[in-house]
Amino acid sequence: MTNDSQLVPVVAYARISADLARDGHGVEDQHRVNDETAATLGLKIVHYYTDNDLSAAKADLVRPDFEAMLRALKAGRLPDAQPVRGAIVVADDRLVRRVGDYERFVDALTYEDGRVYADAKGLKDLYNEDVESMGLFGVVIAKAEVRKIKRRTRRSHRRRAEEGIPVGGKRPFGWKDDKLTLEPDEAALLAEAARDVIAGKSLHSIQLRWNDAGVRTVHGNEWRSRSLKLALWNPRLCGWRKHNGELVRDVNGLPVVGKWESIITPKEWMAIDALFSARIGPNVKADGTVTDYRTPSYLLTGILRCGKPKGDGQICNAPLRVSARQDLSGGYVYQCPSRSMGGCGGSARNGAKVDEYITEAVLAKLEERTAAKTQLDAEWGGQEELDRLMLKQRKMLQAWQEDQISDELFFPENHKMESRIKVLRKERTQHALQVQRASVVTEDVRKQWYSGKLDMAQKRALIREALHAVIVLPVGGGGRRPFNPDLLVPKWTES
Numbered sequence: 140m141t142n143d144s145q146l147v148p149v150v151a152y153a154r155i156s157a158d159l160a161r162d163g164h165g166v167e168d169q170h171r172v173n174d175e176t177a178a179t180l181g182l183k184i185v186h187y188y189t190d191n192d193l194s195a196a197k198a199d200l201v202r203p204d205f206e207a208m209l210r211a212l213k214a215g216r217l218p219d220a221q222p223v224r225g226a227i228v229v230a231d232d233r234l235v236r237r238v239g240d241y242e243r244f245v246d247a248l249t250y251e252d253g254r255v256y257a258d259a260k261g262l263k264d265l266y267n268e269d270v271e272s273m274g275l276f277g278v279v280i281a282k283a284e285v286r287k288i289k290r291r292t293r294r295s296h297r298r299r300a301e302e303g304i305p306v307g308g309k310r311p312f313g314w315k316d317d318k319l320t321l322e323p324d325e326a327a328l329l330a331e332a333a334r335d336v337i338a339g340k341s342l343h344s345i346q347l348r349w350n351d352a353g354v355r356t357v358h359g360n361e362w363r364s365r366s367l368k369l370a371l372w373n374p375r376l377c378g379w380r381k382h383n384g385e386l387v388r389d390v391n392g393l394p395v396v397g398k399w400e401s402i403i404t405p406k407e408w409m410a411i412d413a414l415f416s417a418r419i420g421p422n423v424k425a426d427g428t429v430t431d432y433r434t435p436s437y438l439l440t441g442i443l444r445c446g447k448p449k450g451d452g453q454i455c456n457a458p459l460r461v462s463a464r465q466d467l468s469g470g471y472v473y474q475c476p477s478r479s480m481g482g483c484g485g486s487a488r489n490g491a492k493v494d495e496y497i498t499e500a501v502l503a504k505l506e507e508r509t510a511a512k513t514q515l516d517a518e519w520g521g522q523e524e525l526d527r528l529m530l531k532q533r534k535m536l537q538a539w540q541e542d543q544i545s546d547e548l549f550f551p552e553n554h555k556m557e558s559r560i561k562v563l564r565k566e567r568t569q570h571a572l573q574v575q576r577a578s579v580v581t582e583d584v585r586k587q588w589y590s591g592k593l594d595m596a597q598k599r600a601l602i603r604e605a606l607h608a609v610i611v612l613p614v615g616g617g618g619r620r621p622f623n624p625d626l627l628v629p630k631w632t633e634s
Contacts, residue, residue: 146181146182146183147181147182147183147224147225147255148182148183148185148221148222148223148224148225149177149182149183149184149185149223149224149225149226149227149255149257150184150185150186150187150188150208150211150212150217150223150225150226150227151170151173151174151177151184151186151187151188151226151227151228152173152188152189152190152204152205152208152226152227152228152233152234153166153167153169153170153173153187153188153189153190153191153228153229153233154166154169154189154190154191154193154195154202154205154233154234155169155191155192155193155233156192156193156194156195156196157192158191158192161192163191165191166189166190166191169228169229169233170187170189172229172259173187173227173228173229176227176257176258176259177227177257180255180257180261180262182225182227182255182257184227185217185221185222185223186211186217186221186223188204188205188207188208189204190202190203190204190205194236195232195233195234195235195236195237195240196236196237198237205234205240208226208247209243209244209247210247211223212226212244212247212248212250212254213246213247213250215250215251224253224254224255225248225254225255225256225257226248226255226256226257227256227257227258228257228258229258229259230258230259231258245265248265249265249266252266309357309358310357311357311370311373311375312325312329312356312357312370313325313326313328313329313370313376313402314326314399314400318399319398319399319400320399320400321400321402326400326402328349328354329370329371329376329402329403330402330403332345332349332367332371333371333376333402333403333407333408333411334403334407336371336411336414337407337410337411337414337572338597338600339596339597339598339599339600339601340594340596340597341596342364342367342368342371343364344594344596345367346362346363346364346367349362349367350362368415371411371415372411372412372415374386374394374408374412375397375399376401376402376403376408377401377402377403377404377405377407377408378396378397378399378400378401378405379394379395379396379397379405379408380394380395380397406571407571409567409568409571409572410568410571410572412568413565413568413569413571413572414572416565416568436461436595437461437471437473437490437494437595438494438497438498438595438598438599438602439459439473439493439494439497439602439609440458440459440460440461440473441458442458442599442602442603442606442608442609443458443459443473443488443493443608443609443611444456444457444458444459444608444609444610444611445457445458445459445475445482445483445485445486445611446486446610446611446612446613446628447475447483447485447486447612447613448613449483454610455475455482455483455485455486457475457476457481457482457483459473459474459475459476459486459488459611460473460474460475460476461473461474461490462474462487470490470491471490471491472487472488472489472490473487473488473490473493473611474486474487474488475487475611485613486611486612486613488611488622488627489622492622493611493627496624496627497602497606497609497627497629498588500629501601501602501605501606502584502585502588504605504631505584505601505604505605506584506585508605519566519567519570519571521563521566521567522567524563525560525563525564525567528556528559528560528563529560531556532553532556532557532560535549535552535553535556536549536553539553584601588601603632604632605631605632606629606630606631606632607630607631607632608630609627609628609629609630610627610628610630611626611627611628612626612627612628613626614626
């Protein structure tokens, strides 16, 4: 019988890319094979290194136990000073999938002479250049196979998307487990929420209403603004499909219609897409105006701007904030923040009076626009140009594929057309937003305003339909002065 002290001390390594059962059985099986290999070859495993549920093919993914094993091999000992003279794995592809990692492993193992390396097939002499080259060749083959698998997976996902087949995973909120048939109660909630968002309601107010009513996500969690936004922004709601962040389109450039039942119309989803796409950061629209994520408490916060001149002749332009003042009618004032808060502290106005005046000015402006154009043209004016460009692009692509035009002509022209097509599609979605909002907010906007049916977020949405901002000019002279509406300068949007 061989004495343990005569056995060569080695470490064992096991890895599996995906532990779907989350029970570690895959790496445990590998270590059992490593134990059998060690017993057969007269080796003694002094430490087990394990990277469970970790890929070896991703360059940016760190495998903690693999790195620890390399350190132990190069040092020739474990952190507790126990000697290490080699390593055992089930197979090379469990050890590495990338050439660079294989080279690092060989360098660490052969840092001293006399080290051993073994897999389930037996010992390998990594000091032999031919064996090392074969090992590198095997890694290259394994890496190529990984790439082939990824390409096949991507092609499969793309094919399913183009055929309108639902993706795997848990059912989406609004549909039953087959992902095709609507779950009536959830679908009704999504439809109502979509139209509320188009009408100007905040996601936060909808989220609170759902949570208070006991509505939960498919995972049984309370709703958050982000999860609600993602649910409403998913083109699945109108029967379309996204793949890698882009709408899946057919050869004619039209969105592919999925096999599932839809909840809202494509125009409604395009309106939502226009709203959310315009948000380039927290509370900021692409045009620089503010978007409400939470239901606000006051009508004109973020809209009123300080108009007091600075030393260089430019106005302060800081957004006015709200401060409680019990000595005033309404009980609050809009005021410029202090210098330490980014303002000048030089402007303040009675909040209730400012709200009343700007409300009437906005309603008058909206009524004036309604009178000038009694209804919004439901047909978008750029459709003819978009259709023409898409047809031209298809013809040019066909000509290029048939070698009738050169690369030098095709690629620059195609890029220009694609850029223009993207602009036109964006304009189309913006138009869809206006059409849908107009269908929700009727012509009798004054009656709606004072009926109590509009919440604060919807009122602010209407104000932003008419206004970019309101500049609050300084009173001058010091002391309290009567309210002067002439010192409020509205900056109107185009009709």
